[in-house]
Amino acid sequence: MDERLFINLIPGNTFLDKLQGKTKVRIFLICIVALIATWDMRVILPFAVLSVVGLVSLKPNWKKMWGVFAFVIAMNLFNLFLLYIITPDYGLNVCGASTVLFKFTDFYVVTAETLWYFLVRFTKLMGSFIVSLTFIQCITPSEMAAGLNSIGVPYKICTIFSLAFRYIPDITKDFNNIKISMQARGMELDPKKTSLWERLKQNVIILVPLIITSFDRVGNIANAMDLRGYGKGKTRTYYSEHEETSNDKKMKYFYTFLLIVTIAVIVLRIVMPGEFEVWTPWI
Amino acid sequence: MTAVIEFKDFSFRYQSQQEPTLHDINLTIHQGEKVLILGPSGSGKSTLGCCINGLIPFSYNGEIKGSCKVVGIETKNANIFTISQHVGTVQQDTDAQFVGLSVGEDIAFSLENNATPRDIMLEKVDAAAKTVDMSDFLMNVPFNLSGGQKQKVALGGILHDEEEILLFDEPLAALDPAMGMTAVDLIDKIHKNQNKTIIIIEHRLEDVLYRKVDRIILMNEGRIAMDTTPDELLRSNLLKESGIREPLYISALKNAGVVFGADEHLDSVDELDIEKYRPFVEKHFEKVNTNHMIEKGEELIRVKDVDFYYGSRQVLKNVSFTIHKGERISIIGKNGAGKTTIARLLCGIVRPKNGEVYIKGQNYLHLSIREIGRLIGYVMQNPNQMLVKDMIRDEIALALTLNEYDQAFIDERVELTLRMTGLYEMRNWPVSVLSYGQRKRVTIASILALQPDVIILDEPTAGQDYHHYTEIMKFIEDINKNYDVTILFITHDMHLAIEYTDRSIVFADGECIADDLVYKVLSNDDVISRANLKHTSLVHIANRLGIDPEEYIHHFIETERGVL
Numbered sequence: 001m002d003e004r005l006f007i008n009l010i011p012g013n014t015f016l017d018k019l020q021g022k023t024k025v026r027i028f029l030i031c032i033v034a035l036i037a038t039w040d041m042r043v044i045l046p047f048a049v050l051s052v053v054g055l056v057s058l059k060p061n062w063k064k065m066w067g068v069f070a071f072v073i074a075m076n077l078f079n080l081f082l083l084y085i086i087t088p089d090y091g092l093n094v095c096g097a098s099t100v101l102f103k104f105t106d107f108y109v110v111t112a113e114t115l116w117y118f119l120v121r122f123t124k125l126m127g128s129f130i131v132s133l134t135f136i137q138c139i140t141p142s143e144m145a146a147g148l149n150s151i152g153v154p155y156k157i158c159t160i161f162s163l164a165f166r167y168i169p170d171i172t173k174d175f176n177n178i179k180i181s182m183q184a185r186g187m188e189l190d191p192k193k194t195s196l197w198e199r200l201k202q203n204v205i206i207l208v209p210l211i212i213t214s215f216d217r218v219g220n221i222a223n224a225m226d227l228r229g230y231g232k233g234k235t236r237t238y239y240s241e242h243e244e245t246s247n248d249k250k251m252k253y254f255y256t257f258l259l260i261v262t263i264a265v266i267v268l269r270i271v272m273p274g275e276f277e278v279w280t281p282w283i
Numbered sequence: 284m285t286a287v288i289e290f291k292d293f294s295f296r297y298q299s300q301q302e303p304t305l306h307d308i309n310l311t312i313h314q315g316e317k318v319l320i321l322g323p324s325g326s327g328k329s330t331l332g333c334c335i336n337g338l339i340p341f342s343y344n345g346e347i348k349g350s351c352k353v354v355g356i357e358t359k360n361a362n363i364f365t366i367s368q369h370v371g372t373v374q375q376d377t378d379a380q381f382v383g384l385s386v387g388e389d390i391a392f393s394l395e396n397n398a399t400p401r402d403i404m405l406e407k408v409d410a411a412a413k414t415v416d417m418s419d420f421l422m423n424v425p426f427n428l429s430g431g432q433k434q435k436v437a438l439g440g441i442l443h444d445e446e447e448i449l450l451f452d453e454p455l456a457a458l459d460p461a462m463g464m465t466a467v468d469l470i471d472k473i474h475k476n477q478n479k480t481i482i483i484i485e486h487r488l489e490d491v492l493y494r495k496v497d498r499i500i501l502m503n504e505g506r507i508a509m510d511t512t513p514d515e516l517l518r519s520n521l522l523k524e525s526g527i528r529e530p531l532y533i534s535a536l537k538n539a540g541v542v543f544g545a546d547e548h549l550d551s552v553d554e555l556d557i558e559k560y561r562p563f564v565e566k567h568f569e570k571v572n573t574n575h576m577i578e579k580g581e582e583l584i585r586v587k588d589v590d591f592y593y594g595s596r597q598v599l600k601n602v603s604f605t606i607h608k609g610e611r612i613s614i615i616g617k618n619g620a621g622k623t624t625i626a627r628l629l630c631g632i633v634r635p636k637n638g639e640v641y642i643k644g645q646n647y648l649h650l651s652i653r654e655i656g657r658l659i660g661y662v663m664q665n666p667n668q669m670l671v672k673d674m675i676r677d678e679i680a681l682a683l684t685l686n687e688y689d690q691a692f693i694d695e696r697v698e699l700t701l702r703m704t705g706l707y708e709m710r711n712w713p714v715s716v717l718s719y720g721q722r723k724r725v726t727i728a729s730i731l732a733l734q735p736d737v738i739i740l741d742e743p744t745a746g747q748d749y750h751h752y753t754e755i756m757k758f759i760e761d762i763n764k765n766y767d768v769t770i771l772f773i774t775h776d777m778h779l780a781i782e783y784t785d786r787s788i789v790f791a792d793g794e795c796i797a798d799d800l801v802y803k804v805l806s807n808d809d810v811i812s813r814a815n816l817k818h819t820s821l822v823h824i825a826n827r828l829g830i831d832p833e834e835y836i837h838h839f840i841e842t843e844r845g846v847l
Binding site for chain 2: 009010140141142162163165166169170174177178180181182183184185186187188190205206208209212213216217220221222223224225226227228229230231232233235236237238239240241242243
């Protein structure tokens with residue numbers, strides 16, 4: 001059952017896996033903020049490379065991941081394509097120049113600045129995607145809860161994450177059971193025999209018992225948590241959050257450095273905003 | 284002995300109800316006692332448990348009269364956290380109470396909430412895991428655990444030395460017979476070794492009595508009907524009157540005309556003074572003609588050499604059996620043995636990897652799930668997972684509508700079904716007001732509407748006490764008798780198999796290990812141990828008296844059914 005989820009419930013064995021939840025959450029947040037905050041390739045590229053290194057170090061199951069990758073790359077390329085269709089000379093707005101390399105028509109020109117911008121944009125989005133993927137792949141929901149808690153998120157909010165991952169498979173199972181019983185009673189869910197609209201309507205019928213059984217379950221879970229003292233104190237500790245290892249200590253220097261870089265990038269952008277958003281090497 | 288739980292003139296009414304659920308409860312439980320709270324559904328036994336662990340009044344609102352003290356604390360003046368420090372609860376739903384994402388985390392849950400430093404937490408978790416024999420599973424996720432293992436984890440989670448009272452709410456409900464025995468044994472060991480007060484809420488008396496209890500509190504209609512020793516309760520006739528099943532050995536002896544005296548020990552079949560009863564049993568027992576075969580109708584389903592896999596895991600290995608019209612069959616086996624897969628296979632929801640399934644002589648590969656659904660009906664365990672309509676009438680009509688019959692036919696068939704199932708008077712009731720047992724009945728009716736030849740019922744008696752259980756089973760029995768519908772029970776309830784089926788097909792690890800008359804199967808040692816069943820107490824009596832167990836069980840069944 002757990003194999004179907006894209007996440008791990010039990011930590012793995014690689015370097016990143018073995019770090020504390022706290023460390024993982026911090027590194028992730030810094031990286032993603034840096035990638036979102038800037039259009040400067042000099043910042044984006046190192047972070048993107050870093051995230052690729054992170055992902056590779058996890059030795060993930062590439063076969064499983066291939067589909068997601070293909071989808072994200074395709075979507076990004078499609079996005080760039082649409083941008084180009086609407087404003088071929090986009091580079092002029094963001095880089096401040098227009099060096100024509102090639103002309104389809106007078107309107108559809110290919111400029112070096114547009115290509116550069118597209119490259120930056122692609123790197124930025126792929127970097128954000130890979131860093132998120134790496135994060136999801138190396139952290140368990142409980143570690144995430146512990147990590148978020150360590151940066152000041154109230155633990156009741158953190159619990160929502162771990163509980164969701166705990167019960168999503170159970171709810172999926174309920175859904176399948178209900179579907180089976182409805183099929184046996186004559187509900188036709190075969191795509192070849194019924195229209196999409198019919199099938200959507202049928203699935204709505206399934207939701208009724210699903211909601212009722214889920215509510216039953218929620219009541220039981222809430223009682224189970226109350227009975228074991230959940231919500232008693234202002235703080236709680238985490239079984240899944242192991243002690244700081246020497247690697248965590250080393251990573252502390254590392255992410256402090258990243259943090260300084262990120263803050264510097266943001267501050268610089270606010271204090272000395274450039275004339276154009278995207279830094280271009282030849283301008 | 285200090286009193287750890289004291290009820291004085293206590294009564295409780297749920298906010299949503301007119302009448303109190305508990306009346307005039309006066310009860311004292313002492314430190315170190317092991318107490319069974321026994322009673323049918325709706326007797327208030329679970330409500331009483333909720334008063335002890337603090338869910339009442341903190342999670343369920345209502346009106347309390349009188350006093351309830353837990354370790355000297357008046358519960359209504361305290362809060363649930365104070366009480367939960369003293370009372371550890373193992374709930375009935377083993378799945379929902381597993382809050383952690385791994386075994387270790389779940390055992391640690393209460394320690395986490397106490398903000399216990401992690402080094403101390405690890406030690407305590409290891410110790411608790413060892414006590415419940417789950418040390419090797421600390422890093423396992425809940426989805427790979429059996430119901431019994433999840434329950435052990437829940438028990439481990441309340442063994443961190445603060446809780447002096449352990450409360451078990453229907454601990455046997457989700458377990459197969461062998462796991463149930465393990466659970467009862469584990470509870471007993473903890474009671475002996477850790478000097479905790481144990482309170483077990485159950486209606487399966489015989490299974491709990493596998494290990495000694497000090498006292499039984501019998502609840503009925505919100506009152507304490509009896510507060511006494513197991514021996515005295517077994518001697519009385521109060522059990523049957525309250526809708527609780529007597530242990531089989533007690534029923535068998537009573538059937539034989541034994542009247543128990545005041546000083547006899549009855550709570551363990553192995554400690555009975557059997558010689559005293561020998562003359563009665565020997566006089567009563569006669570060999571039933573075991574050679575008579577049940578008349579079989581035409582062949583309906585033939586399963587031939589079927590293999591089935593989930594992914595790479597083989598769940599059915601070379602399974603073959605045949606089902607005839609009008610038969611009553613129990614499919615038994617331990618949790619995870621492939622019973623549910625068999626049901627899904629028969630309904631065509633999953634299809635065999637190798638081998639064939641024939642329905643009325645036709646290979647069912649050409650039939651859609653819907654077409655099979657008209658021949659084989661499937662009633663799931665939890666009625667809430669099946670009911671989708673607001674009105675009973677609409678619920679019963681649903682399968683017919685989905686099968687696109689015309690309206691006149693549907694109306695006629697629905698009325699017939701309502702009358703067959705005794706639901707006609709209730710046809711315009713909303714489903715939401717029905718009790719669990721009534722809902723079950725509606726789900727069976729909704730399947731019967733299609734008039735299938737075979738009905739498969741998955742754990743039809745789960746979560747029901749003896750009284751409601753008997754009612755449902757009588758209902759199904761009538762359908763079988765009057766309309767010649769073949770009934771297939773998927774169950775691990777051996778009482779059900781004995782009393783309401785003729786033939787048992789037993790599964791263990793995906794293989795069909797027995798397919799025979801029920802009394803033959805249940806007296807076969809090899810089958811019992813491989814399928815995680817347990818010997819019924821009848822076998823114990825028979826062995827001690829030197830009677831052939833198979834014949835004794837058969838005789839018992841026939842007596843109970845009123846044949847003899």
